[in-house]
Amino acid sequence: MTDINTDLNLKLHMRQCIQKVATGPEYSKDLSYEDAYNAMRHILSGEADPVQVAVYFIALRMKRETDEENRGTLQALIDVSVINTANVDEVLDISDPYDGYTRGVPASTFVPAVLATMGVHSVLHGLEQVGPKFGATHHKILKAVGLNVNLTPAEAVAQLERIGWAYLDQRQFAPRLHDLIPIRQRMIKRQVLTTVETLLGPIRGQRKTHCMGGYVHKGYPAIYASLARQAGFDSAMFVRGVEGGIIPSLQQAGKLFYYYEKVEEQQRDLMPADIGIQAEVRAVPLPGDLPAAPVIGDEIATAVDSDALAVKAAELGMAALGGEKGLMYDSLVYSTSICLAHLGRYGSMQEAADAVRTVLDGGKALETLRAAA
Numbered sequence: 222m223t224d225i226n227t228d229l230n231l232k233l234h235m236r237q238c239i240q241k242v243a244t245g246p247e248y249s250k251d252l253s254y255e256d257a258y259n260a261m262r263h264i265l266s267g268e269a270d271p272v273q274v275a276v277y278f279i280a281l282r283m284k285r286e287t288d289e290e291n292r293g294t295l296q297a298l299i300d301v302s303v304i305n306t307a308n309v310d311e312v313l314d315i316s317d318p319y320d321g322y323t324r325g326v327p328a329s330t331f332v333p334a335v336l337a338t339m340g341v342h343s344v345l346h347g348l349e350q351v352g353p354k355f356g357a358t359h360h361k362i363l364k365a366v367g368l369n370v371n372l373t374p375a376e377a378v379a380q381l382e383r384i385g386w387a388y389l390d391q392r393q394f395a396p397r398l399h400d401l402i403p404i405r406q407r408m409i410k411r412q413v414l415t416t417v418e419t420l421l422g423p424i425r426g427q428r429k430t431h432c433m434g435g436y437v438h439k440g441y442p443a444i445y446a447s448l449a450r451q452a453g454f455d456s457a458m459f460v461r462g463v464e465g466g467i468i469p470s471l472q473q474a475g476k477l478f479y480y481y482e483k484v485e486e487q488q489r490d491l492m493p494a495d496i497g498i499q500a501e502v503r504a505v506p507l508p509g510d511l512p513a514a515p516v517i518g519d520e521i522a523t524a525v526d527s528d529a530l531a532v533k534a535a536e537l538g539m540a541a542l543g544g545e546k547g548l549m550y551d552s553l554v555y556s557t558s559i560c561l562a563h564l565g566r567y568g569s570m571q572e573a574a575d576a577v578r579t580v581l582d583g584g585k586a587l588e589t590l591r592a593a594a
Contacts, residue, residue: 225583235263235273243280256590257293265301265397280411286413291444292451294497295417299452301471302395302421303374306383312426313343314447314454315558316419316434318465319391321347321356322534323524325504328552329467330362334590335557336579337385341564344424345379348391350527351402353411355514356464361531363388366539367535368593378424382590387424394423429455435462442478445477446486448571456481456565460556463504468552469493469559471500477565496574498551505548508533544588553586554578 230389238260241250246318260277263269281290297416313336316495317329335341347359360370364406372380372387374394381387390557392399398418405414422430431453434445449457458479460469510527511533541549554577561573579584 225513232263232268234259234271234469235269235277235454237315238272239277239280242284243276246284249284251287252281252290252293254289254293254296257556258297259292259525261294261297262301264401265373267298267397267400272406275408278408278414278530279410280414282410283558286416288444288447291413291448294413295451295514297399297415299421301397303393304421304423304424304425305374305378306425306427307378308344309382309426309458310383310428311431312423312424312429312562313341313431313433314424315465315467316432317345317347317359318354318356318435319347319358320351320415321358321361321527322464322466322530323354323356323519323527324366324464325468325506325531326433326534326537326549327357327362327468328505328534328538328541328549329463329556330534331542331553331559331586331590332467332556333386334542334554335553335580335586336560338586339557339561339566339576341385341561341566342381342426343386344377344389345386346389346391346394346419346423348399348402352406352409353415354464355527357534359528359529361528361574362391362534362538365535366590367588374423379484380593381424383456383465384589385590387593389423391418414538416444417448420445420452420454422454425453425482431455431564432457432472433467433563435464435466435468437461437465438552441488442488446478447482449480457486458559460559465476466573468504468556470503471498471548471555472503477559479536481543489574491559493551493555496555498555499547500551503538504550505552539587540592541583542581542590544582544587550581553581565591 230546349360377387377389448459461476537549558573
C-alpha cells in the first residue's frame with residue numbers, strides 16, 4: 222500500500238477521493254483499490270471530518286461501488302480488526318445481514334448450534350442495531366435467549382473450540398468500525414459498509430475457512446464472491462435468502478451460488494420440496510400481536526419493535542432446536558442441509574436433511590445452544 226504518513230496527506234487524499242467520486246453521474250470516476258483502502262483507513266482513524274465521511278459514502282453509493290472499491294474497503298476493515306485462528310481444522314463463517322430482520326421471524330441465529338452439533342465449527346457475528354433496517358439482530362436474539370453477546374475475541378475462540386460455535390460482536394472484534402455506527406444512523410441509506418462488513422471473518426480455521434451468506438438482488442453473488450476471496454475464504458456459498466439472509470424461501474425455488482478453492486463461482490437451483498419441505502409462506506411470519514416500534518426523537522422506526530421480535534425469535538428458535546415441528550424447524554433443516562452438502566459432509570441435501578431432523582428431534586442442538594450459557 223502507498224505510505225500516507227501525515228494527517229495532512231491523509232486529509233488531502235480523502236479530499237481527492239471525494240473529488241473523484243462526487244462529480245455527478247457523467248463525470249464521477251472510480252477509485253483504485255489503493256485509493257479506497259487508504260480512504261477507509263483514514264475514516265477508521267477517527268480523524269476524518271464526519272461531513273466528508275458521509276459525502277464519500279453516499280457518493281460511492283450513488284455512482285455504484287466497483288469491485289476494487291469494495292475490496293479495498295474490506296481489506297482496510299480487516300487490517301484494523303481482531304482476526305483469530307481457532308485450534309480447529311475448519312470453521313464456517315455465517316455472514317448474515319448486520320441490520321437484522323423486520324419482515325419475518327428470523328431463524329438463522331440458531332443454525333450455528335445445529336452445525337456444531339453435527340461436527341461443523343461455526344461462528345456467527347453481528348452487532349446490536351444498525352440501519353438501514355434496524356431489525357431484530359443475532360445480538361438481540363441471543364441476548365433474549367440469555368446468552369453472553371459480549372464475548373471478547375479470545376473468549377469467543379475458546380467457546381468455539383469447546384462447544385463448536387460462538388457469537389462475536391462487532392464492538393469486540395472491530396471496534397473502529399463499530400465507532401462509525403452513529404454517523405451511519407444519521408446517513409439513513411445503505412452504503413458500502415453494509416455490503417462488506419459481514420465478510421471480515423473474525424475467527425478462522427487452521428486448515429480452511431468457509432463462508433455462508435445470503436443475498437436478494439441478482440447482482441450480488443458475484444460481488445460477495447469477490448469479497449469472500451479477498452477475505453481469504455477457501456470456499457463460499459451465497460443463498461438467495463429471505464431478507465438477504467441464509468434461509469431460502471420455504472415456498473418456492475431458490476438459487477445457490479458457490480465456489481471451492483477460491484475459483485470461479487457456480488450456480489445451482491434449490492427446491493424445498495426436494496428435501497420434504499412444503500410451505501405456503503416464504504418464512505416464519507410475523508406474529509400479529511407484536512408491538513409497533515417506538516419512535517424516539519427523529520429516529521426512523523421499523524414496522525415492529527425489534528426487541529419484541531427478537532424475543533419471539535428466541536422462543537421459536539429454542540422450540541425448533543428441541544424438535545418442535547413448524548416453519549422455524551423447516552428453516553433450520555433447509556439452511557443447515559445446504560451447508561452440510563456444500564462441505565461434503567453428506568452425499569446429497571436429502572441425506573443431510575434427514576440427519577438434521579434426527580439431531581433436532583433428539584434435542585441435541587438445544588443442548589449445544591445452552592452449553593454457551
